[in-house]
Amino acid sequence: MVVFDRPKSLSPVPFHYCPGCTHGIVHRLVAEALDELDICGKAVGIAPVGCSVFAYNYFECDMIEAAHGRAPAVATGVKRTHPDNIVFTYQGDGDLAAIGTAETVHVGARGENITIIFINNCIYGMTGGQMAPTTLPGQVTTTSPYGRDRRIQGSPIHVCEMLSTLDGVAYAERVAVNTVPNIKKAKKAIVKAFQNQIDKKGLSIVEVLSTCPTNWGMTPEAALKWVETDMIPFYPLGVYKDTDVKLLNPTSTKEGN
Amino acid sequence: MAKKVLMKGNEAIAEAAIKSGCLYFFGYPITPQTEISEYMAKRMPKVGGLCLQAESEISAINMVMGAAASGTRCLTSSSSPGVSLKSEGISYIVGCDLPCVIVNVQRGGPGLGGIQPSQQDYYQATKANGHGDEQIIVLAPASVQEMAQLTSEAFDLADIYRMPAMILADGALGQMMEPVDFELTSKREIPEKTWATNGTEGKRPKNIINSLYMNPNDLEDSIIARYKRYDEVAEKETKYEEYKCDDADIVIVSYGITARICKTAIAAARAKGIKVGLLRPITLWPYPKKPLLKLADSAKHFLVVELNMGQMVDDVKVATECKKPVSFFGRTGGVIPSPADVLAEIEKIAGGLN
Numbered sequence: 001m002v003v004f005d006r007p008k009s010l011s012p013v014p015f016h017y018c019p020g021c022t023h024g025i026v027h028r029l030v031a032e033a034l035d036e037l038d039i040c041g042k043a044v045g046i047a048p049v050g051c052s053v054f055a056y057n058y059f060e061c062d063m064i065e066a067a068h069g070r071a072p073a074v075a076t077g078v079k080r081t082h083p084d085n086i087v088f089t090y091q092g093d094g095d096l097a098a099i100g101t102a103e104t105v106h107v108g109a110r111g112e113n114i115t116i117i118f119i120n121n122c123i124y125g126m127t128g129g130q131m132a133p134t135t136l137p138g139q140v141t142t143t144s145p146y147g148r149d150r151r152i153q154g155s156p157i158h159v160c161e162m163l164s165t166l167d168g169v170a171y172a173e174r175v176a177v178n179t180v181p182n183i184k185k186a187k188k189a190i191v192k193a194f195q196n197q198i199d200k201k202g203l204s205i206v207e208v209l210s211t212c213p214t215n216w217g218m219t220p221e222a223a224l225k226w227v228e229t230d231m232i233p234f235y236p237l238g239v240y241k242d243t244d245v246k247l248l249n250p251t252s253t254k255e256g257n
Numbered sequence: 258m259a260k261k262v263l264m265k266g267n268e269a270i271a272e273a274a275i276k277s278g279c280l281y282f283f284g285y286p287i288t289p290q291t292e293i294s295e296y297m298a299k300r301m302p303k304v305g306g307l308c309l310q311a312e313s314e315i316s317a318i319n320m321v322m323g324a325a326a327s328g329t330r331c332l333t334s335s336s337s338p339g340v341s342l343k344s345e346g347i348s349y350i351v352g353c354d355l356p357c358v359i360v361n362v363q364r365g366g367p368g369l370g371g372i373q374p375s376q377q378d379y380y381q382a383t384k385a386n387g388h389g390d391e392q393i394i395v396l397a398p399a400s401v402q403e404m405a406q407l408t409s410e411a412f413d414l415a416d417i418y419r420m421p422a423m424i425l426a427d428g429a430l431g432q433m434m435e436p437v438d439f440e441l442t443s444k445r446e447i448p449e450k451t452w453a454t455n456g457t458e459g460k461r462p463k464n465i466i467n468s469l470y471m472n473p474n475d476l477e478d479s480i481i482a483r484y485k486r487y488d489e490v491a492e493k494e495t496k497y498e499e500y501k502c503d504d505a506d507i508v509i510v511s512y513g514i515t516a517r518i519c520k521t522a523i524a525a526a527r528a529k530g531i532k533v534g535l536l537r538p539i540t541l542w543p544y545p546k547k548p549l550l551k552l553a554d555s556a557k558h559f560l561v562v563e564l565n566m567g568q569m570v571d572d573v574k575v576a577t578e579c580k581k582p583v584s585f586f587g588r589t590g591g592v593i594p595s596p597a598d599v600l601a602e603i604e605k606i607a608g609g610l611n
């Protein structure tokens with residue numbers, strides 16, 4: 001009996017991610033969700049610039065590589081023209097909460113019926129460890145070498161809290177993948193975020209607190225602990241919004257007009 | 258006899274797009290092209306389409322990228338400052354080999370510039386839409402009829418060659434009203450979009466729309482392949498109008514609304530016995546190099562007339578291989594020359610010729 005296998009929606013190629021990085025876990029959870037809901041054949045994934053830029057190599061569904069921060073707009077273009085496709089973006093913190101803030105806020109405002117998987121690891125990974133919009137106060141990065149000083153570099157953005165104020169956001173949950181129980185909860189949230197899209201509920205976002213041992217300068221084990229000791233207290237896990245906005249703004253053009 | 262409708266240039270673009278099977282419009286308001294958005298907002302719901310106002314031009318062009326990637330005909334429009342914002346998206350769309358149509362109803366620049374007609378985005382449109390080795394098709398209408406017709410052709414060209422096509426108009430063409438016959442719209446055979454990301458349905462391997470290559474040799478190969486396609490476009494799709502060039506000593510090179518001012522000036526010049534003609538590029542890219550080179554044998558002088566500081570002059574010099582002198586006359590910043598101004602330039606040149 002097979003008890004553990006590669007999800008069908010996950011391509012049989014090795015990840016390029018650093019040792020101890022949790023992108024791989026989240027990729028697997030997304031692929032498992034696509035398998036369980038049997039939506040891989042309808043899915044179109046959009047991964048913009050960041051560590052997950054090569055996501056097009058890792059999922060078996062159709063994939064688009066978008067410009068930095070623009071995935072929600074690209075996803076809007078796909079979903080509005082193909083309401084029956086299942087459209088998801090997979091974005092990092094710099095992408096979603098800095099350069100793509102306008103796109104993020106406005107897919108929320110419009111209640112686009114898409115799913116956003118948001119990886120928050122408090123740092124720019126791909127470019128080598130610069131300060132992110134989610135970098136914690138006091139956190140040392142290559143562009144906040146003396147620790148993030150709120151008076152100079154401002155305060156981190158709490159994405160789920162911010163987005164949950166928008167009418168068009170149906171579901172916003174923050175999860176983490178630092179422990180097995182948390183991974184199980186993350187899986188449940190990701191499946192729900194896709195199920196919501198099938199049910200045409202509006203925008204669903206799952207914020208995943210993720211590790212970056214390489215750029216945090218930690219061992220993989222220490223990084224997992226840092227999520228628990230430093231990240232989760234600042235970014236509390238939980239459901240920030242869970243509603244149904246399909247009556248407010250259905251995606252189908254016929255219904256919408 | 259087809260029925261003609263009296264319309265604004267901007268509206269003609271919008272209606273021609275819909276008649277060409279474009280049911281998705283993504284835009285952001287900016288003068289002097291906002292009528293396109295407004296027309297789409299009214300019409301699209303009636304024809305089962307969608308007009309979506311984006312939060313920015315950046316977002317609008319990326320919505321176009323998503324729609325185009327999933328195999329749908331789509332349109333975005335803007336005016337000069339807004340097109341600058343779209344440049345990032347245009348570069349990605351080119352890098353991903355996606356077809357779409359982009360309208361630029363030009364206004365004065367740089368910066369916020371003004372809202373009067375201009376042709377100051379010639380360089381941007383024909384040479385530098387975004388970063389990287391890239392090219393898009395650029396069509397320059399000179400009448401409301403051509404606003405409609407070239408929009409329709411732009412969709413076919415974009416789909417056939419898998420690249421963006423731009424309608425480079427100006428505020429005057431956008432705002433003026435003329436009769437339009439929509440029967441003249443383009444109906445070419447379009448290849449099936451087997452590359453589109455619209456779900457595998459488990460029936461084919463996944464499609465990937467991407468402009469990223471980690472191996473420089475692969476990137477180079479992709480660019481070379483694209484430039485071969487550009488050569489094919491230049492070979493097959495170059496369009497221009499030759500007007501009274503056969504016996505012309507002076508050939509004016511001018512496009513868009515400016516070409517019409519030149520035609521009035523040419524009539525006045527010919528009445529005075531000066532042999533003047535006009536070469537009007539309809540495609541600004543691909544550029545009509547061959548007819549210009551041919552005219553360089555018969556003509557004695559070229560005069561470029563534009564609503565800018567002479568952005569097309571170098572293209573004329575290159576096309577004519579500098580065989581004959583090339584002069585420039587233009588107004589910029591939204592100022593439009595009168596036929597008398599152009600006639601004065603013609604007479605100045607004619608004086609030198611004699």
